[in-house]
Amino acid sequence: MNFKTIIARGATPLLAALLLTACAAPAFHQPQVETPAAFKENTVQRAADGSTWTVARAAEAQPRGEWWRAFHDPDLDALVAEATAHNQGLAAAAARVRQARAIAGIAEADRIPQVGVGLGAQRARQSPLEAGLAPGTPVNAGTAYKAQLTASYEVDLFGRVSSNVAAARGDAAAVEATQRSVLLSLQADVAQLYFRLRSLDAEMETVQxxxxxxxxxxxxxxxxxxxxxxxxxxxxxxxxxxxxxxxxAIGLQRQRANAEHALAVLVGAPAALFQAPSRPLDQAFALPAIPAGLPSALLERRPDIASAQKTMEAANARIGVARSAMFPALDITAGAGGVAGTVGEVFKWSSRSWLLGAALGMPLLDGGRNRAGVVRSEAALDEAVANWRQTVLNAFAEVEDNLSGLRVLAGQGAEIDAAVVSARRSAELAQKLYDAGRGSYLELLDAQRNLATVERTAVQLRGERALTTVGLIRALGGGWDAPARSDTAQANGKAQAKA
Known part of the structure; x- marks a missing residue:
């Protein structure tokens, strides 16, 4: 064996390995994002007796994602169920999921040979020249009947098929995550509009x-x-x-009507046929304590982050598709059947025909088209990474906003409750002084107006706390459950969870 033969035998597998590596999709590396150890605005939950305790997690047997049941409101449960069943935006999102899955199925089909069957008949007449005869020689027309079974297959030499399948799967997963995001937004919008209606009912009660x-x-x-x-x-x-x-009072009626119409659209009902009964949000309404958890868990719970993640993976796979266009493609084709002058003879052994072929082709001069495609796919991945990081940052900010909002609203609520008590006492004293002739009517009006303002502010803050609680659940990605339990079971659960 001479030196050239040794070099050739050693270089061939090395060159093949280099080609495969060059065109395959690069290994996906998870981008880094700065994740805080804890939410800045998160506060420790405290029991009524002042001791600290953690909110117990839902058992595995409980339905996942039904976070609205934490409010223990049958009307809200019914509205969310109706919206989930009839909302048109959610139906459109589900249709997009089916489309994406079908596209992934189309890409998957390229992994296996494509087999087809064909039947046909053809009648033709050749010219004497085409038939290899002297000019002017009579040539009769002929009829040919054909039956063929064909097969074709692309050998995935450089990862085009596998990369395309990975990209299609990533797209489908991203669309599915987007559908979950649409569902979560729909549920949160229904809950917030519902509590907005109840808050307006309470305001109308105060104004009345x-x-x-x-x-x-x-x-x-x-x-x-x-x-x-x-x-x-x-x-x-x-x-x-x-x-x-x-x-x-009339202005509040207009606001309530608009909110009711918006809720009708969410539940998929005509506004003229939908009516939400009046249910004022009273002071006894208790909001659930929402465990914020750790910021790192947010990356796994938010469906919009999951969608951005899958979009990144799909963009990474498309780099492999773009690179494979620069290298040879091997197509194998095969066919077998029969060709005869009559239908009865098509399937005779003597009429058999077959073909088997392989074609290897690759671009030589493309004016930089394929290289530009690779650059484009790499830039698309950079865009997907930036969008993912932006989505994560927005998610952190939304959680902090709602945690801060709940903390501030709790402080405002405590102060306004004290103001309501003192304003009522002032109004009572002003009324007594006026009735006794010792106070002016202006003083009485001022005390009554102040009481009405403070009571209305208290009602508005109560509604804002409900809306912000739903906003926090939305920001956390939903999926948090507070299973309905008896009072005894709740007491036992709190006792076991106390630190």
Whole structure:
């Protein structure tokens, strides 16, 4: 064996390995993103007696993702179920998932040979020249009947097929994650609109009490004006306050109607046929304590992050598809059948025909087209990585926003509750002083107006806390369950979870 033969035998497998490595999709490496050890705004939950405890996780037997059941509200449960079944945006997202899965199936089909069958008939007449005869020689027309079984297969020499399959699978997984994100957003939107309606009902209840108080004030003031105890100024002021309170009530009715119509769209019902009963959000309504968990867990729970992750993986696989276009492609074709002048003779052994071929082709001069395709696919991966990182940063910020919102609203709520108590006492004292003739009507109006404002603010804060709680669940990616249990079971669970 000479030196050239040794070099050739050693270089051939090395060259083949280099070609395979060059065109295959690069190994996917998870991009790094700075993940904090804990949420800055996260606070430790405390039991009623002041001891710290952790919220128990849902058991495996409990349904996953039904986070809205933590509010223990049958009306909310029914609305979410109706929206999940009839929302058109969710139906469109499900259709996109089926499309993506079908595209992945099309890519998967390239892994196996493609087999087909063909039947046909052809009648033709050749010219004497085509038949190899002298000019002017008569040539009769002939009919040929054909039956063939064909097969074709692309040998995945340089990973084009496998990379294309990986990209299609990644796209399908990304679309599925997007559907879960649409579902989570739909559920959260339904819950927030529902609590918005209940908050508006509570506001309307507060304003209606103010309207009733103003009507009583106008009635009493009118009577005293007729008796000469008060001047026309006090009566005009009382009527002004009554009209203003009624105008506020009408404005709240418009807001409630708009919210109700928006909720109808979410549940997939015509606005004219949908009606949400009035259920004021009272002070006794208890919000669930939402465990924020660790920031690192957020990367696994948020469906939008999962979608961005799968998009990255698909973009990485498409680099392999683009690289494979620069290298040879091997196609194998085969066919067998029969060709005869009559139908009965097509399937005779003497009429058999067959073919077997292999074609190896690769581009030589393409003006840089394939190289540009590789650069484009690499840039698409860079874009997907940047979008993933941006999605992660937005997720962290949304959790911090809602945690901060709950903390601030809790402090505001405590202060406003104390303000409501003192405002009610002030209104009572002002009414007594006015009735005794020791206080002016302006002082009474001021105390009553202050009470109405504080009570309405308390109701609004209550609604904001409910909306922010739902917003936190949305930011955490859903999937948090608070299974319905009896009071005894809840007490036992808290006792076992106390630190």
């Amino acid at each position: 009490r103010t309207v009733a108080l103003r009507e009583e004030s106008v009635r009493v003031t009118s009577r005293r004006f007729e008796l000469g105890d008060l001047g026309e100024f006090d009566l005009s002021r009382a009527k002004t306050e009554l009209s203003s309170a009624r105008a506020e």
